[in-house]
Amino acid sequence: MLNSEQKGTIVxxxxxxxxxxxxxxxxxxxxxxxxxISIANKTQYILYEDEVFTKLNDKAFKLILVxxxxxxxxxxxxxxxxxxxxxxxxxxxxxxxxxxKYAKADDFIWVEEVLKQYIPMEAKKVFIMGNxxxxxxFKEILRKNGIREKQIHCI
Numbered sequence: 001m002l003n004s005e006q007k008g009t010i011v012x013x014x015x016x017x018x019x020x021x022x023x024x025x026x027x028x029x030x031x032x033x034x035x036x037i038s039i040a041n042k043t044q045y046i047l048y049e050d051e052v053f054t055k056l057n058d059k060a061f062k063l064i065l066v067x068x069x070x071x072x073x074x075x076x077x078x079x080x081x082x083x084x085x086x087x088x089x090x091x092x093x094x095x096x097x098x099x100x101k102y103a104k105a106d107d108f109i110w111v112e113e114v115l116k117q118y119i120p121m122e123a124k125k126v127f128i129m130g131n132x133x134x135x136x137x138f139k140e141i142l143r144k145n146g147i148r149e150k151q152i153h154c155i
Contacts, residue, residue: 007060008124013114013138015130016074019067021155022129023077026096029063030084033093040091061095066118068101068110068130075100111137121146129155 012022069075078100085098099118103110111134119126119142126147128138135154142152 006124009062009064009120009122011064011066011119011123011126013066013068013119013126013128013130015068015134016070017076018129018155019065019076022065022127023080025063026065026077026081026084029096030080030087033084033087033091033095036093037087037091062097063095064097064099064118064120064123066099066101066114068103068114070104071102111141115141115145119147123147123151125151125153127153127155 014022065081067075067077067081081098081100084096088094088096097118099114101110101114115138126138126142128135130138139152139154143149
């Protein structure tokens with residue numbers, strides 16, 4: 001599904017605890033960005049000097065994470081995601097966007113809003129992690145709006 005050769009924009013949409021599956025990827029991107037900043041500033045804090053770093057941390061890869069929770073205070077991984085988002089913006093790395101939404105799982109007004117605001121039509125892959133109803137609703141709306149079936153992955 002995702003690999004070190006990944007290019008283009010990847011969108012991950014989670015509802016509730018589904019975000020936990022992707023926090024390791026967020027932490028990895030954070031380490032890669034810190035490494036990129038260290039190299040640019042010629043500091044001694046080089047974390048990676050491997051091929052994977054070079055491939056994933058170029059301008060050709062971007063991750064957009066949209067996490068939705070029922071209410072404030074439930075946002076798992078918010079501080080980690082916000083740290084990566086802040087560093088990406090501050091240093092103009094532009095490989096990560098983070099969007100936090102609050103809505104009930106059966107209130108599907110937020111689905112259309114997420115699609116219009118956060119999912120670029122050129123997205124290579126869209127991963128959806130939520131309950132069955134959330135996944136099916138997103139799949140249907142994505143297809144209606146031009147995202148091809150092979151781009152949509154429910155986990």
